[in-house]
Amino acid sequence: MTTAAPLLVFGPRSTTYDFGPAHPLTPRRFGPGISLLEALGAVNRLAPEPAADEELAWVHEPSYVDVVKAFSRDPFGPPRAGIGPGDTPAFPGMHEASAAVAGGSLRAMEAILRGDVAHAFQPGGGLHHAMPARASGFCVYDDPALAIARARRDGLRVLYIDLDVHHGDGVQAIHWSDPGVMTVSIHETGTALFPGTGFPDELGGPGALGTKVNLPLDPWTGERGWLPALELVLPALAERFRPDVIVSQHGADAHAFDPLAHLNVTTTAMGRAARLVDELAHRHAGGRWLATGGGGYDVYRVVPRAWAHVWLAASHAPVPDATPEDWRQRWAEDAERYGQSPMPAAFDDPPNAGLPYRAADEAADARAVRIAEQVLEVVLRSLDDLGAQR
Numbered sequence: 182m183t184t185a186a187p188l189l190v191f192g193p194r195s196t197t198y199d200f201g202p203a204h205p206l207t208p209r210r211f212g213p214g215i216s217l218l219e220a221l222g223a224v225n226r227l228a229p230e231p232a233a234d235e236e237l238a239w240v241h242e243p244s245y246v247d248v249v250k251a252f253s254r255d256p257f258g259p260p261r262a263g264i265g266p267g268d269t270p271a272f273p274g275m276h277e278a279s280a281a282v283a284g285g286s287l288r289a290m291e292a293i294l295r296g297d298v299a300h301a302f303q304p305g306g307g308l309h310h311a312m313p314a315r316a317s318g319f320c321v322y323d324d325p326a327l328a329i330a331r332a333r334r335d336g337l338r339v340l341y342i343d344l345d346v347h348h349g350d351g352v353q354a355i356h357w358s359d360p361g362v363m364t365v366s367i368h369e370t371g372t373a374l375f376p377g378t379g380f381p382d383e384l385g386g387p388g389a390l391g392t393k394v395n396l397p398l399d400p401w402t403g404e405r406g407w408l409p410a411l412e413l414v415l416p417a418l419a420e421r422f423r424p425d426v427i428v429s430q431h432g433a434d435a436h437a438f439d440p441l442a443h444l445n446v447t448t449t450a451m452g453r454a455a456r457l458v459d460e461l462a463h464r465h466a467g468g469r470w471l472a473t474g475g476g477g478y479d480v481y482r483v484v485p486r487a488w489a490h491v492w493l494a495a496s497h498a499p500v501p502d503a504t505p506e507d508w509r510q511r512w513a514e515d516a517e518r519y520g521q522s523p524m525p526a527a528f529d530d531p532p533n534a535g536l537p538y539r540a541a542d543e544a545a546d547a548r549a550v551r552i553a554e555q556v557l558e559v560v561l562r563s564l565d566d567l568g569a570q571r
């Protein structure tokens with residue numbers, strides 16, 4: 182087993198992926214986020230540089246890359262390919278900034294495939310909504326899909342686990358027909374939240390049925406539904422699929438405090454999920470694990486601790502009793518200014534993030550487990566049929 186410390190994928194280009202001061206996906210998250218990882222001992226770094234055009238072409242139409250480059254030079258062009266006023270606005274240098282996020286996940290995957298490291302984490306990655314020929318939901322180039330494509334070029338089977346509150350639609354679409362890529366996305370249901378997809382009947386293209394897995398959860402589902410659903414489904418699917426490498430997306434927007442969605446997950450549950458992914462990587466994939474960040478819009482109270490939990494899991498380190506006091510002091514004023522105060526004293530949350538546990542929450546949690554049971558049954562049956570066809 183590779184014993185080197187995990188690779189932190191972050192550098193000067195990471196903060197250039199910036200849609201402007203009013204946009205929710207703010208590079209402000211890197212200040213409190215990266216400084217907390219540094220306090221936990223993250224030193225082994227890879228600074229992202231842009232992926233080459235021919236690499237982006239593994240997952241994107243070259244004509245789309247040309248459109249992004251045009252906006253990159255002139256952000257005031259007419260809206261097209263999902264870029265324009267709204268979720269994914271143009272900004273100067275957007276091609277280079279976006280290609281660098283893609284390049285970060287790509288080089289991290291290569292470091293894992295070479296055996297330089299077992300685990301790598303790109304907090305600024307996880308841009309899972311980007312489609313082959315269009316931007317979507319704050320995502321320009323699909324870095325997890327690109328890292329997966331790189332592993333596929335070596336013939337490796339890839340398990341992709343998407344924990345973001347939004348459906349991982351871009352990664353699913355890009356690898357839809359490939360039976361060598363299993364995508365598993367747990368998210369708030371598309372009837373209530375962007376992007377409006379991710380239902381249990383989305384099982385993959387012909388020849389890949391059962392390799393695309395979706396767990397849509399009702400609004401208000403919390404840690405008591407979300408985590409048991411993952412614990413039910415992930416070990417069973419990993420056992421069945423036998424991946425050679427795992428890619429995971431750890432969007433922090435399923436948290437109870439997140440302003441853009443309606444699940445009630447805690448950092449405690451996110452940490453347990455990250456440790457489950459690590460465990461599965463060692464059990465099935467020779468330890469090969471690339472983790473990315475994702476969404477997360479409470480950037481002082483939630484995002485840094487969600488990232489810290491991924492880092493601690495990848496470092497096989499226990500969760501410290503308290504967050505560092507100098508870290509809390511350093512960011513307290515900014516947190517206050519943006520209405521995300523106080524800086525949390527512990528990495529884990531109190532039960533249900535300290536919110537009252539209502540009958541509606543309990544019902545949503547119970548339903549999450551039932552959905553997981555039903556989805557697992559259908560997926561395993563589809564995989565049986567897929568195996569029988571071969």
Ligand SMILES: [Zn+2]
Nearest residue numbers: 300459463495
């Ligand atoms: Zn590990």
Ligand SMILES: [Zn+2]
Nearest residue numbers: 345347434476
């Ligand atoms: Zn999200």
